[in-house]
Amino acid sequence: MTRTDAGSGTPAGGRRGRPRSPGTHRCDRCRQSTKKIVARWPDGAICYPCYSAATRTHGTCPGCSAHRMLPGRDAAGAAVCVDCAGIALDLHCHRCGHEEERYRAMLCARCALREDLLAMLRPTDAQDPRHGLVEALSSAARPQSVLTWMRGRQAAALLQALGTGEVELSHDGLDLLPPGRPVEHLRRWRCTTDSWPNEIRTLPDSSGGSAPPSAAATGNSATHP
Numbered sequence: 001m002t003r004t005d006a007g008s009g010t011p012a013g014g015r016r017g018r019p020r021s022p023g024t025h026r027c028d029r030c031r032q033s034t035k036k037i038v039a040r041w042p043d044g045a046i047c048y049p050c051y052s053a054a055t056r057t058h059g060t061c062p063g064c065s066a067h068r069m070l071p072g073r074d075a076a077g078a079a080v081c082v083d084c085a086g087i088a089l090d091l092h093c094h095r096c097g098h099e100e101e102r103y104r105a106m107l108c109a110r111c112a113l114r115e116d117l118l119a120m121l122r123p124t125d126a127q128d129p130r131h132g133l134v135e136a137l138s139s140a141a142r143p144q145s146v147l148t149w150m151r152g153r154q155a156a157a158l159l160q161a162l163g164t165g166e167v168e169l170s171h172d173g174l175d176l177l178p179p180g181r182p183v184e185h186l187r188r189w190r191c192t193t194d195s196w197p198n199e200i201r202t203l204p205d206s207s208g209g210s211a212p213p214s215a216a217a218t219g220n221s222a223t224h225p
């Protein structure tokens with residue numbers, strides 16, 4: 001495994017602060033009542049927060065010494081891998097092969113992000129700066145954060161405009177857009193991402209002379225507060 005903890009930033013085994021709604025079931029790990037049991041593993045019924053924490057826990061399994069996801073519990077309560085815990089579940093991403101929390105069916109968050117970015121940005125080939133943007137964004141330390149960002153209306157409109165070519169992926173292209181958080185995010189990523197390809201940094205003034213891609217590129221801008 002090259003990525004040992006894709007969920008860095010989210011403490012493995014940590015609990016989210018989200019309030020729970022009481023339910024009629026009881027989770028055998030956290031002992032709290034829950035509306036839904038999402039898994040029944042050898043150590044008992046598992047609620048969603050416990051399931052999510054379990055699939056974000058990576059480390060060296062005390063049972064077999066493998067370094068991998070440790071969602072199970074051994075008799076002493078230590079976190080162990082699915083094989084040592086007797087959990088009949090394969091959580092390897094069907095695309096990249098990493099054992100990760102699933103973001104959508106069969107895919108980890110990073111692969112889901114890459115899939116969504118490719119669909120929106122539609123790079124034509126490896127020379128296309130949008131290809132570089134896909135690579136840069138999908139190598140973010142926390143792909144979940146980028147996925148959340150993309151769900152925003154303005155961010156989605158911006159990515160869509162870059163995908164159709166209405167907005168050029170360059171300083172000048174971004175300058176023509178109404179200032180806003182999505183644009184600033186792109187700039188910040190550009191400045192902080194080592195993997196940002198040179199062709200983006202050195203893009204000529206491709207917008208010169210032509211009519212501005214216009215605010216229509218972020219057609220929703222008029223509606224933002």
Ligand SMILES: [Zn+2]
Nearest residue numbers: 027030047050
């Ligand atoms: Zn629980």
Ligand SMILES: [Zn+2]
Nearest residue numbers: 061064081084
């Ligand atoms: Zn093990």
Ligand SMILES: [Zn+2]
Nearest residue numbers: 093096108111
């Ligand atoms: Zn994957």
